[in-house]
């Protein structure tokens with residue numbers, strides 16, 4: 001089945017809901033694949049979600065954490081990693097799209113989603129927004145970066161193979177969902193992963209990083225402190241990273257932009273902007289970039305780091 005860019009509004013059924021922390025839940029839903037062209041989400045994309053019934057009027061943007069394709073009997077036809085590839089050779093009989101989200105209870109919209117029970121339904125619009133490109137594609141797209149220049153020079157010197165992209169992936173808090181989902185589609189141990197939480201961890205169990213660095217504000221797991229305790233401009237240089245992908249709170253993304261610029265590392269940052277419609281209709285998610293104002297839901301949520309104005 002070929003992937004098509006097609007957004008759809010549908011109703012999905014809750015098949016599993018798990019409490020991971022006091023205010024963090026994993027929500028798994030299933031929706032019928034009505035036609036072969038129905039779009040399979042890529043890592044970094046999001047859906048607009050609302051529980052049925054809900055106290056809120058508008059759907060809420062939530063990133064895809066994991067995706068699977070199942071047949072009519074619930075047998076897996078394509079794993080999460082398979083689904084992140086461009087084509088899916090063995091999914092002719094795919095009947096069900098299974099989506100997993102990680103949700104942090106914030107206000108009424110997310111609270112209603114976290115209070116759902118198995119068998120209940122949600123409204124689902126998506127997949128929406130752009131997605132993370134794999135390292136080889138990301139670097140070739142970043143023509144003005146130092147990493148790109150070095151790669152081009154190596155190509156001329158015929159030593160390109162000595163310079164595979166060196167990748168750091170960073171997730172902060174609930175921003176772990178899209179980057180962890182992305183990492184799980186990459187080759188095992190082809191990247192380092194940095195995860196920062198307030199307390200404890202979630203969403204990183206299946207991350208197969210070469211090096212996994214964890215920080216917690218309360219010191220319950222990993223290094224006591226915030227991201228700068230394990231990742232600075234000097235770390236980026238020492239580890240010779242060429243590419244960084246991240247999602248997390250705004251101050252963390254602003255910090256990453258700064259250290260990546262200092263170290264000459266290409267960054268792709270996923271922004272969490274307040275959204276009304278998620279489809280480019282309300283202008284509620286406008287953000288500033290060096291190329292002018294952009295709608296986060298349409299042009300993003302993932303932007304080249306050096307183009308963002310914080």
Ligand SMILES: Cc1cc2nc3c(=O)[nH]c(=O)nc-3n(C[C@H](O)[C@H](O)[C@H](O)COP(=O)(O)OP(=O)(O)OC[C@H]3O[C@@H](n4cnc5c(N)ncnc54)[C@H](O)[C@@H]3O)c2cc1C
Nearest residue numbers: 060061062063103104106107108109110272273274275301
């Ligand atoms: C692209 C994208 C992906 C996201 N992925 C996730 C995810 O995987 N898991 C998760 O728990 N949260 C995610 N968020 C944040 C989540 O959308 C908000 O926490 C949620 O909308 C808050 O709604 P609420 O009704 O619970 O809270 P309220 O504060 O009552 O929300 C009021 C309004 O503000 C908007 N809003 C409030 N905070 C945010 C925010 N941080 N980002 C965007 N809109 C906000 C809501 O959509 C709503 O319209 C994502 C946001 C974006 C933009």
Ligand code: FES
Nearest residue numbers: 278280282283297
């Ligand atoms: S959320 Fe409405 S335009 Fe982006």
